[in-house]
Amino acid sequence: MNYLITGGAGFIGSHFIDFLLSKLSETDRVICVDLLTYAGNPENLADAVKHYNFEFIEGDICDEALMDSIFAKNSPDVVVNFAAETHVDRSIASPDIFFNTNLLGTVNLLNLSVKHGVSLFHQVSTDEVYGDFAQREDRYPKGFTEDAALLPSSPYAASKAAAEMAVLSYMRTYNLNISISRPCNNFGERQYPEKLIPLTVKNALGGRAIPLYGDSGNIFREWMYVKDTCRAIYTIITLGNKGGIYNVSPSFSIDNRSLVERILSIMNKPHSLIKQADDRKGHDKKYSICSEKIKNELSFEFEYDFDNSLIQTVQSFIK
Numbered sequence: 001m002n003y004l005i006t007g008g009a010g011f012i013g014s015h016f017i018d019f020l021l022s023k024l025s026e027t028d029r030v031i032c033v034d035l036l037t038y039a040g041n042p043e044n045l046a047d048a049v050k051h052y053n054f055e056f057i058e059g060d061i062c063d064e065a066l067m068d069s070i071f072a073k074n075s076p077d078v079v080v081n082f083a084a085e086t087h088v089d090r091s092i093a094s095p096d097i098f099f100n101t102n103l104l105g106t107v108n109l110l111n112l113s114v115k116h117g118v119s120l121f122h123q124v125s126t127d128e129v130y131g132d133f134a135q136r137e138d139r140y141p142k143g144f145t146e147d148a149a150l151l152p153s154s155p156y157a158a159s160k161a162a163a164e165m166a167v168l169s170y171m172r173t174y175n176l177n178i179s180i181s182r183p184c185n186n187f188g189e190r191q192y193p194e195k196l197i198p199l200t201v202k203n204a205l206g207g208r209a210i211p212l213y214g215d216s217g218n219i220f221r222e223w224m225y226v227k228d229t230c231r232a233i234y235t236i237i238t239l240g241n242k243g244g245i246y247n248v249s250p251s252f253s254i255d256n257r258s259l260v261e262r263i264l265s266i267m268n269k270p271h272s273l274i275k276q277a278d279d280r281k282g283h284d285k286k287y288s289i290c291s292e293k294i295k296n297e298l299s300f301e302f303e304y305d306f307d308n309s310l311i312q313t314v315q316s317f318i319k
């Protein structure tokens, strides 16, 4: 089997490539295409490049001619699309590139997947596509289920929801075999230091303030260690149904202030480093998703404990 992984020099994509390479046989091949934006780092692929059946190609998923030649040369059986602009604050400041990469880049990959007869296209989406759980909590006692309407709040979330719509239309119209994962917030080694956990560690190490948006004790996110995300996506790719959409969250929920306080405690740093900042525009108060489907349909079980994984992650940023 030939796997084309986009965005594989980023945080989750690089962990997924390591995981995939540990699972595959010697006849399988993994090709990673990544534009190496500010968020992509070739060092994230330091282990992967030691495998003779791995190849890295620097390129833009929006580049039709380049991507066509990559599909023609490598005949991918499975495409896994991680490539995206991913930071909500950046999407509020400059939305256009989010729709360009996250929507039009995905459409380019879909067109080429149809043209080159790809067996499975997997789209990595996000729990943010549902929008603010606080506004619909009463209707979903265990968190949003996969059939809940998508009501994205930020341009980032809207671009990911739009990409999902494109993916679904290619299944219906062109009979492309697709699946979609919607993971909750990820954390782990290699995450780019603009995101909450690595930013907290970086600022605390430098004795700098850690800004928290709005009423941070009442802003809740669900968190998952990146290696569970990789296991879940691999499970969906290998066992998931055609057209299957799967929420992925171990349902570990914590408010932003408590999370930052835990990190500061791990680092023996004073909680007084936390500084109140103005709220983010359109800020969702809470995300909560129900992962019964992946557990029941695909017998998936989450493996990683939050506290131990957090300590390990914090230590990796200190090294």
Ligand SMILES: NC(=O)c1ccc[n+]([C@@H]2O[C@H](COP(=O)([O-])OP(=O)(O)OC[C@H]3O[C@@H](n4cnc5c(N)ncnc54)[C@H](O)[C@@H]3O)[C@@H](O)[C@H]2O)c1
Residues within 6 Å of the ligand: 006, 007, 008, 009, 010, 011, 012, 013, 033, 034, 035, 036, 037, 038, 039, 040, 041, 059, 060, 061, 062, 081, 082, 083, 084, 085, 086, 087, 101, 105, 124, 125, 126, 127, 160, 182, 183, 184, 185, 186, 187, 192
């Ligand atoms: N990190 C999370 O908490 C989280 C949660 C749910 C879903 N997701 C989704 O998972 C995927 C990966 O997220 P991440 O946190 O690893 O992101 P990341 O920002 O760390 O990595 C994104 C990667 O995509 C690459 N990229 C950007 N534009 C590209 C383009 N035009 N062509 C080719 N490559 C391009 C970047 O260079 C980078 O390597 C994204 O699709 C994101 O929406 C992330």
